[in-house]
Amino acid sequence: MFRSASQHLAIYSPSNTTISYTVSNALHRSTRTSKILFALGNVSRIILCLLVLTIDIVKLQSFVERWPIGFINFYDSAAGRLTIEIIKPLDWRLVATGSFLVLYFCLRKGYTEETLLVLRGLGVQTSTSSPTYLSTSTTRFIPTTQIQDIVIHEAFKGLEVRFYLAIIVEGATEVVVVFPQLLPRRQILEEVWRGARKCLYEGRG
Template sequence: MPSRLSIHRPSPTTALFTVSNASPRRTITSKLLFCLEILLRILLFAFVLLVNAACARHLLFPPDSNGVIPWGDVWASKVGVLACRIADRQSLQPIGAASVLVGYMVIRKGYTEESLLVIRGLGVQTSTSSATYFKTASTRFIPTTQIQDIVIHEAFKGFEVRFYLAIIVEGESDVVVVFPNLLPGRLILEDVWKGSRKCLYAKS
């Protein structure tokens, strides 16, 4: 999915530039499909947990247990019977490996979102989303006093020339690359470069 740029300016002194390769969800159909995808992920994860519970059902979840969950009805249901069949026919090793794989697929986002927040008089903050839903994004704040310049560089990646937006920080030998994972095209970088410099250095 190609990267897309969105710009949000809540005030003349603040600008947020976000680059994402996620599918756009502007229509009702796309939003419904996204909700359906989340629902299917939840159901798949719940079934994986049920299969793991079925592996130890004779010890931990007997049918005649008097708990909050009526395990007798659970194991007698169609889904419960299927989970028990899988647990009885497979050993713990393949079930454990499949559970880890399915669990990662369920919590994996499948897209990347990176942003640059510019606040005049304070500095800039770069952010990169995590690969999973349960991990927060990695961020870094650079004060205005440490920013020497914001530039567009070019470098070789394989056999092609790629452009990237970089922040030159005082006292650091390496530049801070903005949007390091997505590396959007030059047109997007030029829009971010112009907008960030205008927001950061323009006179009030």
């Protein structure tokens, strides 16, 4: 678990019965320059991944006797012959290790997003984004009938006091921690706590 000074809260409420709170440590992309840099970064990742896959295919050429016509045309080209001359002398274990590290780096998101979705009359859903682009977010839905309360707890970690938002679930031995990876600061937790309780319980007698 960790916290980052760059954490920020995004609130989306399409109606008075639905509201979502998303805490993220991703960099803000509010300016044109930041959006362009983000797009260039994604393009660079794609190009690097394609380059690594091309290197791997060329290295496999020495282990495969028959190739599809598309690969044969590539090997007959000047770029293909140059690539083969550069890659063939390399040890396959070095190529495999380097390819794994590069692909792992390219497929990592580099940030975490955690969301609490509140649906009045239905329940709440918590989700934590996956660390890579290849896997999906981890989600959990808790029906309203099982929610006893939403509270802010504090715990000690070493000499530091950490605050966290928790959902007390009926019949569960442990509380469900909201935003467990990011553990945002207390001001964010209080805003989410007030809004979530208002959306979930407003209108009850």
